[in-house]
Amino acid sequence: MKKPLLEVKNLTVKRGDKTVLRNFNLSLGWGEKLVLAGANGVGKTTFAETVLGFLPFEGEIFFSGKPIRDKKDFRNLRKKVGYVFQNPDDQLFMPTVRGELSFGPENLGLPPGAIGERVERVARKLGIKRLLDKSVFELSYGQKRLVSIACVLTMEPQLLILDEPTNGLDRENWERVANFLKKTEKAVLVITHDRELINYLRWKVIYLSEINFVSSLNLQFG
Ligand SMILES: Nc1ncnc2c1ncn2[C@@H]1O[C@H](COP(=O)(O)OP(=O)(O)O)[C@@H](O)[C@H]1O
Ligand SMILES: [Mg+2]
Structure with missing residues (x-):
């Protein structure tokens, strides 16, 4: 049987002295689509940032069956896993939309054509073709969101991770993003607590819950 595309085992992540994730497991197959849901502050973004190699962790991460451990492993993984940040302003930094969309494939060393x-x-x-020659500063929040998704797609990743992709979108852009997600054939992990999106996609949903709630109960009664 083919190994999962992404497999995370016993993932424990601390931020400061707070344990945000404890022994968290997740497996996602090739082409599979998953929603990661859960209340604000439970650690959804922390999970994504850990998988992308931005945070120290305990546990194991495998991508297409290979263990991901050191900086080089994560650098390679980031070429295959496209991450759309929760806030598009954290992602966009080129002067024009076209520059933004070209940046990833340029880094992969593709020829200009x-x-x-x-x-x-x-x-x-x-x-968003009509936006290509605009400056990123001229864009609305929703347009920036679409551009941040597009600049990850031009890398042709094997897995897309999108963090709250429909947050703050008007109807038109919400539909663009939701339709894109529904149609794509890629493996996708969507982090969201947008009920309407969850209902619309009808994907498998994994709920992350607040582990520290449990440990604080233990403290109280222990
Ligand atoms: N940069 C940070 N430094 C320290 N703690 C953080 C940081 N970002 C998030 N946290 C803490 O980690 C926990 C999980 O946050 P986060 O992963 O952003 O949750 P979610 O994405 O589910 O809303 C929260 O309790 C938050 O206070
Ligand atoms: Mg978050």
Whole structure:
């Protein structure tokens, strides 16, 4: 049987002296789609940031069956896992939308023709072709969200992780993002507590709950 695309075993992550995730397990197959849900502050973003290699952790992370341990492993993983940040302003930094969408494939060392092709194709898919020559500063929040998704897609990742992708979107952009997610054939992990999106996608949902609630009860009665 083929190994899962992403497998996380007994993941424990601390932020400061607070244990945010404890012995968390998750497995996602090739092409599989999952929703990671849970209240504010339970550690959804922490999970994503750990998988991308931004935070120290205990436990095991495997990507296409290979253990991911050191900096080099995570650098390689980030070429295959596209992460759309919770806040698009944390992600976008190039002067133009076209520059933003080209940045990833340029870093992968693709020739200019192939980059231009990818940029056009992804922009068409997300309905943002008319934004390509705009400055990122001219964009609305919803447009920035679409651009942040697009600039991850131009890397052609094997797995997409999107953190609260529909937060703060108007109806039109909500539908663009939701439709894109529904249609894509990639493996996707969507972090969200948008009920409407969860109902619309009808994907398997994993709920993360507040582990520290349990440990504080233990303290009280222990
Ligand atoms: N940069 C940080 N430094 C310290 N603690 C943090 C930081 N970011 C988040 N936390 C803490 O980690 C916990 C989980 O946060 P987060 O992963 O952002 O949750 P979620 O994405 O589910 O809302 C929260 O209790 C939060 O206070
Ligand atoms: Mg979050």
